[in-house]
Structures are given as structure tokens and as C-alpha cells.
Amino acid sequence: xxxxxxxxxxxxxxxxxxxxxxxxxxxxxxxxxxxxxxxxxxxxxxxxxxxxxxxxxxxxxxxxxxxxxxxxxxxxxxxxxxxxxxxxx
Numbered sequence: 001x002x003x004x005x006x007x008x009x010x011x012x013x014x015x016x017x018x019x020x021x022x023x024x025x026x027x028x029x030x031x032x033x034x035x036x037x038x039x040x041x042x043x044x045x046x047x048x049x050x051x052x053x054x055x056x057x058x059x060x061x062x063x064x065x066x067x068x069x070x071x072x073x074x075x076x077x078x079x080x081x082x083x084x085x086x087x088x089x
Contacts, residue, residue, distance in 0.1 A: 002059040004040050 001008045012022045025034055048055050059065065 001040055001044070003061045004043070006037060006040050009037060 010024045
């Protein structure tokens with residue numbers, strides 16, 4: 001989505017339907033914007049069939065590539081200090 005200039009939509013994955021995804025577009029989105037989103041889903045589906053690795057390694061056209069979310073959630077440089085601010089001065 002980001003490669004095509006679209007922000008990823010807010011989505012929900014219903015538990016009662018296997019492999020389903022529900023897009024929750026806000027009321028402020030125009031019909032044209034929703035049509036562009038549908039076209040992007042169709043394009044992504046076709047790309048998943050023809051070149052799945054390209055889709056897995058996306059995004060390609062952004063200043064920052066795919067972020068390692070596990071590494072981002074567990075930073076190695078985080079240091080907790082339990083200093084009492086009243087005693088520091």
C-alpha cells in the first residue's frame with residue numbers, strides 16, 4: 001500500500017470468517033479514495049500470485065523499509081533507573 005502512495009487502512013480480522021479482513025474506512029474518505037484502495041487491494045492480490053516475494057519484502061519506495069517489529073519492541077539500549085528525584089539534587 002505504501003509503495004502505491006496509500007496509507008494502510010484501519011483493519012479488523014473477524015474471528016468467525018477464516019482469512020477475512022474488514023476495512024474500516026472513516027466517513028471522511030471520498031468514494032474516489034475508496035475506489036483507489038480497492039484497486040490497490042486488487043493489485044496486491046495479483047502481485048501476491050505472480051511475485052509473492054516482492055509483496056513480502058515491501059515496501060520498496062519509502063525512505064524506511066520494513067521495520068523489524070520484534071526488535072523495535074525489545075530495544076537493547078533501554079535502561080531503567082529507579083532514582084528518587086528528591087535525592088538527586
